[in-house]
Amino acid sequence: LGYMYENGIGISANLEEAVRWYRKAADQGYVTAQYNLGVLYYNGRGVEKNDAEAARWYRKAADQGHASAQDNLGGLYEQGLGVVQNHAEAVRWYRKAAELNYSVAQHNLGVMYQNGQGVPQDYAEAARWYRKAAELEHAGAQNNLGTLYELGKGVPQDLNEAKLWYQKAADQGDESARQNLQRLG
Numbered sequence: 798l799g800y801m802y803e804n805g806i807g808i809s810a811n812l813e814e815a816v817r818w819y820r821k822a823a824d825q826g827y828v829t830a831q832y833n834l835g836v837l838y839y840n841g842r843g844v845e846k847n848d849a850e851a852a853r854w855y856r857k858a859a860d861q862g863h864a865s866a867q868d869n870l871g872g873l874y875e876q877g878l879g880v881v882q883n884h885a886e887a888v889r890w891y892r893k894a895a896e897l898n899y900s901v902a903q904h905n906l907g908v909m910y911q912n913g914q915g916v917p918q919d920y921a922e923a924a925r926w927y928r929k930a931a932e933l934e935h936a937g938a939q940n941n942l943g944t945l946y947e948l949g950k951g952v953p954q955d956l957n958e959a960k961l962w963y964q965k966a967a968d969q970g971d972e973s974a975r976q977n978l979q980r981l982g
Contacts, residue, residue, distance in 0.1 A: 799830060812843025823854065831858035832866045839869070848879025859890060867894035868902040884915030895926060903930035904938040911941070920951025931962060939966035940974040947981070956981060
């Protein structure tokens with residue numbers, strides 16, 4: 798019912814009613830409602846924007862194994878929104894979601910390894926996570942994997958392999974990949 802109110806399916810959209818119904822379900826432990834409340838609090842839709850409240854609801858869903866909630870909670874820790882910034886904690890949540898084969902989290906975990914945030918900098922590990930996400934058609938991961946091949950960081954330098962990954966990302970509309978591809982000729 799909350800989803801129907803949020804999206805105006807069969808009834809007029811009403812975000813306040815959506816929040817009310819999501820909360821009823823979330824308080825009973827319904828994981829999707831907990832996640833949806835986190836999204837609404839994070840975006841300030843139907844409620845006042847509140848990153849701490851978003852983190853609280855994301856954590857409830859994340860603790861139940863909701864991959865997107867785990868990834869979003871990792872993002873809050875990475876940025877210090879609603880929680881104390883903690884890159885190691887961000888990595889922990891990204892990893893949980895990444896291990897559930899969630900491509901966005903795999904990409905985010907790759908970024909953390911590439912930048913050495915919350916973990917020692919490790920280009921090979923970054924490439925491993927980018928590849929997992931890239932094979933699931935994540936354009937940003939495809940572009941980043943292409944960059945690692947172009948520079949020979951964590952993988953052997955291979956411009957043909959770089960072009961292949963740039964092309965896959967560019968085909969999905971990734972502007973950075975398109976520029977990288979054009980630059981390599």
